[in-house]
Amino acid sequence: MADALLKVEGISKRFGGVVASDNIHIDVRPGELHAIIGPNGAGKTTLIGQLAGELAPDSGHIYFDGQDITAQPAPVRAALGLARSFQITSLFLDFKALTNVVLAVQPNLGHSFHFWADARNEPALIEPALAALKRVGLEHRAAVTVANMSHGEHRQLELAMAIANRPRLLLLDEPMAGLGPEESSRMVAMLRELKREYPILLVEHDMEAVFALADRITVLVYGRVIASGDPATIRANAEVRDAYLGEQDEEFVDG
Amino acid sequence: MRFVTVRNIVVAALLIFLALVPIYSTMSGNMFLMTLFTRIVILAIAAVSLNLIMGFGGMVSFGHAAYLGIGGYVFGSMATEGITSGFIQWPLALAVCALFALITGALSLRTRGVYFIMITLAFAQMIYYVAVSLDKYGGDDGLTIYTRSQFAGLIDLSNRVVFYYVCFASLLGAIYLVWRIVNSRFGMVIQGARSNDRRMQSIGFPTYRYRLTCFVIAGMMCGLAGVLLANQADFISPATMHWTRSGDLIVMAVLGGMGSVIGPVLGAVALLVLEETLPHIISVIGGALTGQSMAAAREYWALVLGPMLLLVVLFARGGIDGILTGRHRG
Amino acid sequence: MLLFIEQCLNGIQLGLLLFLLAAGLTLVFGIMDLVNLAHGSLYMLGAYFAATFTALTGTFIGGIFLALIATLLVGMAVEVIALRRLYGRDHLDHVLGTFGLILFSNEMVRLIWGPAGLRVALPDWLLRPVEFIPGVFYPSYRLLIIAVALAVAGLLYFMVMRTRIGMLIRAGASNREMISALGINIKLLYTFVFGIGAALAGLAGMMQAPILTVQIGMGENILILAFVVIIIGGIGSIRGAFVAAILVGLIDTVGRSFLPEILKLFLSNQAASTAAPALSSMLIYIVMAAVLVLRPQGLFPAAGK
Numbered sequence: 012m013a014d015a016l017l018k019v020e021g022i023s024k025r026f027g028g029v030v031a032s033d034n035i036h037i038d039v040r041p042g043e044l045h046a047i048i049g050p051n052g053a054g055k056t057t058l059i060g061q062l063a064g065e066l067a068p069d070s071g072h073i074y075f076d077g078q079d080i081t082a083q084p085a086p087v088r089a090a091l092g093l094a095r096s097f098q099i100t101s102l103f104l105d106f107k108a109l110t111n112v113v114l115a116v117q118p119n120l121g122h123s124f125h126f127w128a129d130a131r132n133e134p135a136l137i138e139p140a141l142a143a144l145k146r147v148g149l150e151h152r153a154a155v156t157v158a159n160m161s162h163g164e165h166r167q168l169e170l171a172m173a174i175a176n177r178p179r180l181l182l183l184d185e186p187m188a189g190l191g192p193e194e195s196s197r198m199v200a201m202l203r204e205l206k207r208e209y210p211i212l213l214v215e216h217d218m219e220a221v222f223a224l225a226d227r228i229t230v231l232v233y234g235r236v237i238a239s240g241d242p243a244t245i246r247a248n249a250e251v252r253d254a255y256l257g258e259q260d261e262e263f264v265d266g
Numbered sequence: 267m268r269f270v271t272v273r274n275i276v277v278a279a280l281l282i283f284l285a286l287v288p289i290y291s292t293m294s295g296n297m298f299l300m301t302l303f304t305r306i307v308i309l310a311i312a313a314v315s316l317n318l319i320m321g322f323g324g325m326v327s328f329g330h331a332a333y334l335g336i337g338g339y340v341f342g343s344m345a346t347e348g349i350t351s352g353f354i355q356w357p358l359a360l361a362v363c364a365l366f367a368l369i370t371g372a373l374s375l376r377t378r379g380v381y382f383i384m385i386t387l388a389f390a391q392m393i394y395y396v397a398v399s400l401d402k403y404g405g406d407d408g409l410t411i412y413t414r415s416q417f418a419g420l421i422d423l424s425n426r427v428v429f430y431y432v433c434f435a436s437l438l439g440a441i442y443l444v445w446r447i448v449n450s451r452f453g454m455v456i457q458g459a460r461s462n463d464r465r466m467q468s469i470g471f472p473t474y475r476y477r478l479t480c481f482v483i484a485g486m487m488c489g490l491a492g493v494l495l496a497n498q499a500d501f502i503s504p505a506t507m508h509w510t511r512s513g514d515l516i517v518m519a520v521l522g523g524m525g526s527v528i529g530p531v532l533g534a535v536a537l538l539v540l541e542e543t544l545p546h547i548i549s550v551i552g553g554a555l556t557g558q559s560m561a562a563a564r565e566y567w568a569l570v571l572g573p574m575l576l577l578v579v580l581f582a583r584g585g586i587d588g589i590l591t592g593r594h595r596g
Numbered sequence: 597m598l599l600f601i602e603q604c605l606n607g608i609q610l611g612l613l614l615f616l617l618a619a620g621l622t623l624v625f626g627i628m629d630l631v632n633l634a635h636g637s638l639y640m641l642g643a644y645f646a647a648t649f650t651a652l653t654g655t656f657i658g659g660i661f662l663a664l665i666a667t668l669l670v671g672m673a674v675e676v677i678a679l680r681r682l683y684g685r686d687h688l689d690h691v692l693g694t695f696g697l698i699l700f701s702n703e704m705v706r707l708i709w710g711p712a713g714l715r716v717a718l719p720d721w722l723l724r725p726v727e728f729i730p731g732v733f734y735p736s737y738r739l740l741i742i743a744v745a746l747a748v749a750g751l752l753y754f755m756v757m758r759t760r761i762g763m764l765i766r767a768g769a770s771n772r773e774m775i776s777a778l779g780i781n782i783k784l785l786y787t788f789v790f791g792i793g794a795a796l797a798g799l800a801g802m803m804q805a806p807i808l809t810v811q812i813g814m815g816e817n818i819l820i821l822a823f824v825v826i827i828i829g830g831i832g833s834i835r836g837a838f839v840a841a842i843l844v845g846l847i848d849t850v851g852r853s854f855l856p857e858i859l860k861l862f863l864s865n866q867a868a869s870t871a872a873p874a875l876s877s878m879l880i881y882i883v884m885a886a887v888l889v890l891r892p893q894g895l896f897p898a899a900g901k
């Protein structure tokens with residue numbers, strides 16, 4: 012698979028006795044949305060963390076655009092074009108929504124050792140930030156302090172920050188976590204839009220959304236890949252049914 | 267943005283007052299006032315610099331007074347060795363401060379939270395003991411400095427009015443510098459790292475080097491305050507960087523309000539004026555209440571100040587600035 | 597060689613005192629997540645109580661016993677009146693609030709005991725040096741300090757690891773909800789833990805009282821050494837505090853007495869005697885920096901922190 016943009020070769024990660032990643036091989040190709048599903052505690056967030064550079068795998072390699080990035084720290088990977096969103100919202104709560112996105116734009120303009128010029132009204136920062144807010148439908152909330160926004164808006168803002176980062180690949184960790192049905196369907200529409208523009212690695216619990224959006228699905232259980240393929244194959248896979256889809260009702264209670 | 271607010275009026279009045287202190291002092295002959303306010307202005311510089319890392323950068327340094335001492339000792343030891351030119355003394359003092367900040371900051375910033383507080387405290391204590399052991403420069407007793415910094419006859423620091431205005435100009439410069447930094451791209455990174463360092467990293471900022479740079483800048487600014495302080499006192503001793511002095515600087519910043527550039531100036535004025543006047547107030551009130559002379563009560567002003575700090579922490583986290591603007595933190 | 601043994605004993609003694617201070621700090625931090633700068637004030641208070649009660653009762657042991665109880669009570673009172681309100685707030689609030697407490701207690705002590713330092717006299721039986729290895733004499737009082745501190749360390753270890761209270765303490769460090777769910781009064785537990793920490797600090801202060809002058813601010817510098825101990829040992833770990841305390845005590849004491857000789861091997865006499873005092877006072881901080889580089893969480897990072 013020479014044409015894969017992101018390629019993960021056999022990464023493993025243990026936390027004490029817990030094997031959170033067990034020799035995982037996956038890849039994301041240009042133009043595709045690759046979804047990762049699996050029950051709670053399967054190791055999906057841990058996988059994203061290793062891809063984004065927050066966690067170091069115990070073994071294995073990660074390649075982005077042909078380059079081995081396993082040893083690169085998170086900021087370097089972000090600069091290369093890997094942008095992630097967080098399952099548990101991780102925003103600048105005491106800043107305005109616009110400032111959150113402005114911060115995500117800023118690294119695109121090179122280093123930030125600029126001590127003198129006023130950054131508060133710099134068009135090079137503000138304009139792309141407003142554009143990203145607009146993409147997710149938050150432009151009217153630009154001046155609101157994030158702590159005062161709703162959970163749904165936080166999820167949208169997460170996405171806006173990922174886009175504003177000028178990514179070459181999006182790593183989205185459960186963008187629909189905690190959203191109501193209506194907000195969810197709006198989010199699905201938004202992801203469908205984004206999918207045209209960016210390759211996406213999507214971790215998601217919402218099966219309906221996953222089967223509607225994904226080009227490829229990988230199923231993770233106890234840190235291990237138990238199946239991978241197009242949506243129809245996964246739906247038909249007996250092992251997946253047993254391990255996961257069959258017990259959906261229980262698994263999704265605490266989604 | 268409204269410009270005519272209670273806060274801005276108070277700040278403007280304070281700055282005008284500070285600008286007029288020498289004139290009033292000279293006319294009334296009240297030299298004590300000028301000495302007091304020279305000290306206040308100098309320590310305000312230190313508090314403003316601390317607030318850059320603490321208020322904006324979230325780096326609670328409990329060792330900031332170390333830079334007062336380093337600045338003072340570099341100046342003092344050079345003067346003792348016969349190098350009296352300020353053009354050499356001052357840049358060298360700032361360079362030594364920068365070096366100390368770079369080394370201790372590089373180590374301290376590897377840690378977070380309480381560790382950071384304790385480690386900065388420990389490094390400052392280390393420098394304190396080094397100064398104590400410097401027998402050549404007075405050791406525990408401190409070092410008397412016989413010549414103030416010379417600026418080739420351009421500025422005469424032994425003139426009290428000139429000296430005051432040099433300090434005042436330095437304060438204005440420090441405030442302006444911090445204000446520029448805070449609103450620049452660099453300042454955005456610093457504040458972002460305070461708010462959510464993890465997210466900053468994942469967005470693409472290697473925050474460590476930005477925080478370290480900020481730490482060094484603040485150290486140098488405080489070093490300047492140290493040079494001025496030693497010039498004013500004609501004296502420097504380890505006591506200048508005792509850890510309780512670092513505590514005082516934190517108190518100034520928090521009391522004044524960490525949310526704004528000017529807050530620490532308010533805090534410095536409030537704390538030091540209080541320190542001067544509280545003993546009198548206590549003895550007057552005490553005397554009125556008991557009908558007896560309460561001259562002895564003057565000594566115990568810290569009995570009031572201590573609990574007052576606790577009350578500020580519990581009920582007025584935005585400090586004076588927060589009260590004036592109606593903003594409250596926490 | 598004799599000098600070396602003696603210095604090592606002095607180092608161990610300092611280390612054990614530091615451990616008593618650091619144990620309380622680390623307990624309070626590990627369990628209540630409170631940074632208590634005023635811990636040194638409790639050390640000072642212990643010494644003052646010892647001075648008062650030994651003079652009052654006329655016996656050293658009786659005085660120490662009363663002083664211990666008094667410090668415990670003061671500690672619990674301070675927790676109930678003031679510090680309790682700081683739990684759950686950010687560390688800067690702790691720093692400021694307890695800094696205020698230091699100012700307050702220094703003035704309070706000045707008000708009660710006056711500005712002059714006090715001395716505590718030792719009974720005769722503690723003044724005689726003992727020959728505990730043939731040819732090596734060591735002050736019996738210092739040996740007593742070592743013995744008492746070791747006993748307390750053992751007791752503390754037993755209490756935290758083996759008793760029901762200790763179980764609660766360990767659970768508190770990792771799982772607040774669980775203890776509340778068990779119906780245990782967490783407020784009371786916190787007050788108790790703080791009291792224990794205070795008593796330990798007080799004990800350190802009162803044991804130093806006969807050696808040093810009892811004076812205002814005596815707890816402030818040693819408090820910072822206790823911080824260094826905690827940083828090296830790992831915040832929240834009693835075992836780490838013990839190991840690091842002994843390490844710091846030994847390095848500081850032995851370093852101060854032998855560094856000049858060691859430096860003379862490399863430098864001229866003149867240079868060595870100038871550099872040695874500065875370097876030996878930096879020694880433990882250099883050790884601390886080295887530990888930080890290698891293990892930013894300290895030698896024994898407490899689990900879950």
Ligand SMILES: Nc1ncnc2c1ncn2[C@@H]1O[C@H](COP(=O)(O)OP(=O)(O)O)[C@@H](O)[C@H]1O
Nearest residue numbers: 026029031049050051052053054055056057058
């Ligand atoms: N920092 C950590 N320390 C210890 N265990 C962890 C840590 N992060 C995750 N785990 C464990 O690893 C497993 C996978 O967690 P996670 O990646 O969050 O799963 P998912 O996102 O699929 O729900 C879980 O058992 C979790 O408890």
Ligand SMILES: [Mg+2]
Nearest residue numbers: 055056057098
């Ligand atoms: Mg997850």
